[in-house]
Amino acid sequence: MNAVELSTAVSWNLVASTFLLIALAELPDKTALATVMMASRQNPRGVFLGVAGAFLVQTVVAVLGGSLLNLLPHWFVHLVAALMFLVFAFASWRQSNHPEEADEPGVKHKGKSFWKSAGSAFLVIFIAEWGDLTQLATAALVAQTHAPLAIFLGALSGLWFSTAFTVWLGTKAKKFIKPRPLHRAAALVFAAIGLFLMWRLLDA
Numbered sequence: 001m002n003a004v005e006l007s008t009a010v011s012w013n014l015v016a017s018t019f020l021l022i023a024l025a026e027l028p029d030k031t032a033l034a035t036v037m038m039a040s041r042q043n044p045r046g047v048f049l050g051v052a053g054a055f056l057v058q059t060v061v062a063v064l065g066g067s068l069l070n071l072l073p074h075w076f077v078h079l080v081a082a083l084m085f086l087v088f089a090f091a092s093w094r095q096s097n098h099p100e101e102a103d104e105p106g107v108k109h110k111g112k113s114f115w116k117s118a119g120s121a122f123l124v125i126f127i128a129e130w131g132d133l134t135q136l137a138t139a140a141l142v143a144q145t146h147a148p149l150a151i152f153l154g155a156l157s158g159l160w161f162s163t164a165f166t167v168w169l170g171t172k173a174k175k176f177i178k179p180r181p182l183h184r185a186a187a188l189v190f191a192a193i194g195l196f197l198m199w200r201l202l203d204a
Contacts (some may be wrong), residue, residue, distance in 0.1 A: 001096040010083065011147060011150050012150075014145060014147055014150040014151070014154065015150045015153045015154040015157075016154065017152040017154070017156040017157055018138075018141060018150065018151050018153075018158065019155075019157050019161070020153025020158070021137065021141075021154075021158070022134050022138065022154065022155045022158030022159060022162075023158035023159070023161050023162050024138065025133055025134050025137060026134050026158065026159055026162040027034045027162050027165070027166075029132065029133065029134065030123050030128065030193045030196070030197075031051075031128050031129055031132065031167045032162055033123070033166075033171065033189060033193070034085070034124060034125070034128065034189070034193060035047065035051050035125070035163060035166040035167060036166045036167075036170045036173065037170065037185070037186040037189050037190065038051075038117070038120070038121050038124070038168045038170065038186075039166065039167040039168075039169070039170025039171055039174075040079065040170035040171070040173040040174045040186065041116035041174070041186055042113065042116075042120070042121070043063075043113045043114045043116075043117040043118075044117075044167050044170060044171045045111065045114060045117075046114040046115065046116070046117030046121065047117050047118070047121045047167055047170070048121075048163060048164065048167045049118045049121075049122075050117065050118035050119060050120065050121030050122035050123075050125070051121050051125045051163045051167070052159075052160055052163055053118070053122050053124070054121070054122045054123075054124075054125035054126040054129060055125065055129065055156065055159040055160065055163065056156060057126060058129045058130065058135050059135070059138060059152060059156045059159065060152075061135070061138075062135045062138035062139040062155070063138065063139070063142050063148045063151060063155075064144070075201055078137070079198075079201055080127055082194045082195075082197035082198040083123075083194070084123070084124060084127055084194075085128070085190045085191070085194030085197065086190070086194035086195075086198075087190060088124065088186075088187075088190040089186075089187045089188070089189075089190035089191035089194060090187070093184060093187035097186050115192075118138045121176075128193075128197075131178070134155070134158075134159065137155075138151060138155040141155070
């Protein structure tokens, strides 16, 4: 499909409206807050790659069919996500006692940090986003409009925009806040998200 055929096959007004809807819905979400915290403590480029990759997979799932979202029980997904955030909270608090270890110079360390950051960010966001508001909204929009390509482009670009913005916020926080309080703030945020998911699971 060339550029002319793509422009006629896609409603760009629908792409733009989906972009705005998903970006605005994602910015105050728990995954956006988690991305800020991860970007402030880890390699920001790695975090962006991991989060963007997770959103790509989740958007494909949402566009292919909302029924795929029910392949895993919601209670199981929420339990895994809650436990994962609690583990990250514990690890962040432990790391706050030795913040200098995360900032050692060296090319080899940076390379490992990039892929480690990407992998952990992908895993956290992939689990936390499963069945989340923006993914359900994407699936609903596809069902209503019957325009999967436009919804895919709009939703993914909205998610990637919010990811770029939250990673940028995380890098700014890293410049102005010392490592120890930053790690402890991240621990508290992750713990709060984990406990919220656990409470929502018990309340269901």
